[in-house]
Amino acid sequence: MRKRETVKRATAKEVAAAAGVSKWTVIRAFTPGSSITEESKRRVMEAAAALNYSPNLLARSLATNSTRQVAVFVDDFANPQKLPVLETLTEQLQAAGLVAMLININNHFDHVHALLHADQRQVDAVILFGTAFRDETLTDRQLGHTLPPMFVLARDSQIEGVPAVVCDAELALRDIVNHLYEKGYRRPAFMSGATALSTALRRKQHFTEFWAEKGIEVVDYLSAEKYSAEAGAISVRNYLSVTAAADRADVLMCENDILAFGAMDEIRGKFGLRIPEEIAIVGFDNYELGGSHAYSLTTYEQPRHEMVRAIIAMILGTVEAETVTLPGKLVIRNST
Amino acid sequence: MRKRETVKRATAKEVAAAAGVSKWTVIRAFTPGSSITEESKRRVMEAAAALNYSPNLLARSLATNSTRQVAVFVDDFANPQKLPVLETLTEQLQAAGLVAMLININNHFDHVHALLHADQRQVDAVILFGTAFRDETLTDRQLGHTLPPMFVLARDSQIEGVPAVVCDAELALRDIVNHLYEKGYRRPAFMSGATALSTALRRKQHFTEFWAEKGIEVVDYLSAEKYSAEAGAISVRNYLSVTAAADRADVLMCENDILAFGAMDEIRGKFGLRIPEEIAIVGFDNYELGGSHAYSLTTYEQPRHEMVRAIIAMILGTVEAETVTLPGKLVIRNST
DNA sequence: CACCTGCTTGCACCCGGTAGCAAGATGTTT
DNA sequence: AAACATCTTGCTACCGGGTGCAAGCAGGTG
Numbered sequence: 184m185r186k187r188e189t190v191k192r193a194t195a196k197e198v199a200a201a202a203g204v205s206k207w208t209v210i211r212a213f214t215p216g217s218s219i220t221e222e223s224k225r226r227v228m229e230a231a232a233a234l235n236y237s238p239n240l241l242a243r244s245l246a247t248n249s250t251r252q253v254a255v256f257v258d259d260f261a262n263p264q265k266l267p268v269l270e271t272l273t274e275q276l277q278a279a280g281l282v283a284m285l286i287n288i289n290n291h292f293d294h295v296h297a298l299l300h301a302d303q304r305q306v307d308a309v310i311l312f313g314t315a316f317r318d319e320t321l322t323d324r325q326l327g328h329t330l331p332p333m334f335v336l337a338r339d340s341q342i343e344g345v346p347a348v349v350c351d352a353e354l355a356l357r358d359i360v361n362h363l364y365e366k367g368y369r370r371p372a373f374m375s376g377a378t379a380l381s382t383a384l385r386r387k388q389h390f391t392e393f394w395a396e397k398g399i400e401v402v403d404y405l406s407a408e409k410y411s412a413e414a415g416a417i418s419v420r421n422y423l424s425v426t427a428a429a430d431r432a433d434v435l436m437c438e439n440d441i442l443a444f445g446a447m448d449e450i451r452g453k454f455g456l457r458i459p460e461e462i463a464i465v466g467f468d469n470y471e472l473g474g475s476h477a478y479s480l481t482t483y484e485q486p487r488h489e490m491v492r493a494i495i496a497m498i499l500g501t502v503e504a505e506t507v508t509l510p511g512k513l514v515i516r517n518s519t
Numbered sequence: 520m521r522k523r524e525t526v527k528r529a530t531a532k533e534v535a536a537a538a539g540v541s542k543w544t545v546i547r548a549f550t551p552g553s554s555i556t557e558e559s560k561r562r563v564m565e566a567a568a569a570l571n572y573s574p575n576l577l578a579r580s581l582a583t584n585s586t587r588q589v590a591v592f593v594d595d596f597a598n599p600q601k602l603p604v605l606e607t608l609t610e611q612l613q614a615a616g617l618v619a620m621l622i623n624i625n626n627h628f629d630h631v632h633a634l635l636h637a638d639q640r641q642v643d644a645v646i647l648f649g650t651a652f653r654d655e656t657l658t659d660r661q662l663g664h665t666l667p668p669m670f671v672l673a674r675d676s677q678i679e680g681v682p683a684v685v686c687d688a689e690l691a692l693r694d695i696v697n698h699l700y701e702k703g704y705r706r707p708a709f710m711s712g713a714t715a716l717s718t719a720l721r722r723k724q725h726f727t728e729f730w731a732e733k734g735i736e737v738v739d740y741l742s743a744e745k746y747s748a749e750a751g752a753i754s755v756r757n758y759l760s761v762t763a764a765a766d767r768a769d770v771l772m773c774e775n776d777i778l779a780f781g782a783m784d785e786i787r788g789k790f791g792l793r794i795p796e797e798i799a800i801v802g803f804d805n806y807e808l809g810g811s812h813a814y815s816l817t818t819y820e821q822p823r824h825e826m827v828r829a830i831i832a833m834i835l836g837t838v839e840a841e842t843v844t845l846p847g848k849l850v851i852r853n854s855t
Numbered sequence: 856c857a858c859c860t861g862c863t864t865g866c867a868c869c870c871g872g873t874a875g876c877a878a879g880a881t882g883t884t885t
Numbered sequence: 886a887a888a889c890a891t892c893t894t895g896c897t898a899c900c901g902g903g904t905g906c907a908a909g910c911a912g913g914t915g
Contacts (some may be wrong), residue, residue, distance in 0.1 A: 192638075192665045194901055205865050210902070218862060235665060240639045241581050242901035245870050250577065260606035263599050263807070270596035273623035280638070285591075285621040287609035302528075303576045329528045329571060412811050422600075448812030471599070475748050476784030477702070477813040530871060541895050546872070554892060578871035581900050 205468070244305065251281050251507050252332075253498060254301035258314040259287035262410060262441065264468045267312065268337065272312070279495055288314055295320060302330055308498045311335045311345075318342045326381045330402035334494050337485065340506060341380040341500035348494045349382065351483040351508045356389035359465055359483060359512040363434050364397055366519055368463060372432030374405035374418055374442055383438055386467065390436060402423070402432050407442050415445030423454050433462060434519065440466035440473050440482055447478060447518070463519040479517035486511045529570035538566035549574050551779045580641065589616050589834060590637035590667075594624035594650040598746060598777065600680055601649065604673065608648070608828045617643070624650055631656060638666055644834045647671045647681075654678045668840070671832050673821065676715040676842060684830045686821040687844045688718065692725035694849040695801055695819060699770050700733055702855055704799060708752055708768030710741040710778055719774055722803065726772060738768050743778050751781030759790050769798060770855065776802035776809050776818055783814060783854070799855040815853035822847045 195213075199206040204223060211217040212227035231237075244250040253276060257265060273283050284306060285296045294316040301309050309331050321330075333348035363371065373390050375383055393399050397507050405422050407414035415437060423431070437443035443466035450456050450464070458464055465472060466482040473480035486509045497504040535542040540559060547553040549565035567573075580586040589612060593601060609619050620642060621632045630652040637645050646668050651674050657666075671683035699707065709726050712717055727737050741758050743750035751773060759767070773779035779802035786792045786800070794800055797847040802809060809816035822845045829845065832838040 192901095206902085207865065208863085211864085214903090218864090220863065223863080233902080237635065237639050239641065239901055240583075241577060241586065241641045243903075245575075245577050245581055245872085246903040248870075252620075260602050261807075263602060266599060266602045269621070270623060273621055274625060274627070275893080277623060277628050283621045284588075284638070285605070285609055285619045287606060287613060289610060291610070292613050300574065300618070303573050305575065305577045333619075412808070416812075443809060444808070444813070452812040464861090471597075472748070472780070472808055475780060476752070476788040477780070500651050532871080542872085542892085543895060547894085550873090554894090556893070559893080573869050578900090579873075581871080581902085582873040584900075603862095 185422045192204070193231075193236040193237065194441065194519045195236070195238070198227060198230045198234055199234045201234060201366040202226045209236075210238075210336055223227075248305075248490045250305050250307055252304065252306045253281050254284045254286050254297070254306045254309045255287050255303075256286050256294070256297055256314050258310050259410075262313070262439075263470050263472075264439075267471075268312070268487050268491070270312070271487050272336075275488075275491050275495050279338040280498060281495070298330060304465045306331050310494060310498075311338070311340075313337045315339070315341045334497055334504070336490065336494050339384075339385075341381070346497060346504045346506045348490045348497075348507050348509070350490065352382065352385045353389050354384060354510050355513075357393050359436065360390065360393035360397070361517065362481075362513060362515065363436075363463070363465070364399075366463070367393070368434040368519075369399055370402045370431070370433040371399065372403040372405060372422075372435045373401055374415065374435060374437045374446065376409060376410045376414070376438050376442065377406060377408050377504050386438055395510070402430075405435070407438075407445075410439060410441050410442070412441055412448065413447030415442035416449040417445075418442070419446040420453060423456075425445065431462065434459075434465065435462060436467075438467060440468045441478055441482060442466070442484070443518075444470075444472065444478060448479070459519050465519060473514075473516070475517050481516045481519040482514050484514050525775060528575065529567075530571070531574070534563065534566045534572045538562045545572075545586040548572075552818045555623070557577070562651055562657075566843070569579075572584075574645065584641075586641050586643055588620055588640065589617050590622050590633070590640075590642045590644045590645045591633075592622050592624050592633055592645065592647050592650050593817050595746075598649070598775075599806050599808075599837075600725050600776075602808075604823050604827070606649070607823050608672075609648070611824075611827050616833060617831075617834070624709070634666060642667050645669045646830060646834075647674070649673045651675070653676045668834070670833055670840070672826065672830050673718075681843045682833060682840045684833075684843050684845070685718065685824065686847045687720045687779065688792040689725050690846050691819045691849075692722060693729050695724065697732070698817075698849060698851060699772075699799070699801065699855065700735075702799070704770040704855075705735055706767070706769040707735065707736055708741060708758075708771045709816035710743060710751065710771060710773045710782065712746045712750070712774050712778065713742060714746050718849045722774055731745045738766075741771070743781075746775060746777050748777055748781030751778035752785040754778070755782040755785045756789060759786070759792075767798065770795075770801065771798060772801040772803075774803060774804040776804045776816060778802070779816055779854075780806075780808065780814060783816070795853065797855050802855060805850050809850075809852070813853045817855040818850050820850050 190375050192196045195206040195209040208223055209227050211219040212224045215269045238447055276283050288297055315335055329425045340347035371394055375387050394401055405418045408416040411484050437446055447464055457460055466480045469484035489509050493507050496502040525721055531542040531545040540788055545561055545563050547555040548560045551808055612619050624633055626716045651671055669681045676683035707730055709723055713725050741754045743754040773782055779800050802816045805818045805820035809818050825845045829843050835839040
């Protein structure tokens, strides 16, 4: 590791010597609201500027037991939706004087590793962003005693006492189903990703439920291997090749936009069907590309700014830490 | 800020008391290669396990003057290409025992802020990922004395003494032009993004140069307002509306895939032209979506694994820190 | 002028580790 | 059994700040 042998950072003690005061006075000059005369402060600040001094946050963190660092766990970089949320998250964390440690959860670095590591680094909080683990993972491994506070973002919490911030799936699906109903669709189908995520299950469940309220049954349930365009394409290919034109759904809701993109490519490319005339498509998440001409996908946008705001408020402790559900908004385009 | 008043982490001193040794022996038990008897180590480890002890990395960092944290500056979250690189970067950093601090450079938090902040946090290095600033920024603000070592990733360095890791643009454009030439295209055009990035300029310049080597002149240069599908669409719309069919280029290379997507939507949607028969398209960066049916875009993939490996080797000091240029690979699809 | 109040300032001690020295323990050699 | 080499262990000092107390100092009051 390349050390910083070059030029050492100035310390409070050195600034103190230069300003002719004690190091505590220097520290006070840099601590808002502490009792110090204007004169002393001015002298300290001059000396500090001359020496290019700024407090060492590492030392401060050690002394105050607060690093103002937040670990962000991410395990699915394939989902392009992660990027805008990461942007919002880092921006708002920074605005709150916090900083994000981005942790990649993968085969070589699992949740337990990551948690222990984050704990060793004394982070003030951990955000499980779109990822989660079973409660047992904590208890099995005898963790949980000294762990930093955790929060789940954009996914249901599976851990007792760990709050989550999620988009209101019930409202979302109600909006979607209402929209489809008004557009005249009567033969809905639903495509889910493989994993048995509670957030995913809930979308499917509400989709079914709200159609049922209108006296309509969901005609087909498709499932994709994973969340990728390829998997969405395969799933819809299987469906269309075994389903007679008359028995086909007139609208297919895909659990997220990525699946929808793959499905649309396949529907138009391989099967030559027109969207939305022959089959309409709905996605979820509003990826940037859904807005392009090629797709123009009707989808649902999660309220990421509000979600991030909510989770940061909990981290800062300005609001009680409890699971919250926020409303997003329906984005209607040409695929329906 | 929610403090960790709950259960305090055990310290080496406490473990020492429990194990009946001094705290230094505890430290030795946790320091690979230090001299300690098997017996002592076993007793320490037992006590440590009972108390759930693990060393406080903050304190260690303070004492060793090495945090094993790397700040990663990102300023353009609109580019979806950032995500796979971030994945590779975090994965490899973690494998090397480092961790990424993700810093969002924006209007409220500029390079200077971010650098000072990263410095205060004593990061071991700063990676300028796809972002850079002028050399003057450093000297103007009297920075540069105590700053952590910096490295530029996926962009040219504009700072004296700061190395960069980039994709070999010359090789890339040579491959692209050769491919287009072999395919029989003879009327090339180039679309650039607005900003005068050196990496961007170089693509354009080499594009021109390699066509010239074949005795062919680039027939048109388009420019987009920024790097977005929308801007690409507008740029190509302007071009096609003022250019007679006979005068049109037969292949358009876009500076990156996002521009290409927008251009393709417009070309097919608004102008009803077929790709590649009436006009072929080439992008750059190989975004995941370029592989979908809807686009099937010929593009060029930057060697992100190798680039990340190279930059981490420099950070670790296992290789000399100097600008390196790595070869990527041409990805040929149906748009040419 | 003595006394009280309130703001500044310096100090001892603390946060939880690390480095390097020296004393203590152990084992080996002659 | 004495002398020596080697490994363990504990200790002092230190990384660069923060906390809370008490002394120092000012101004206002009786």
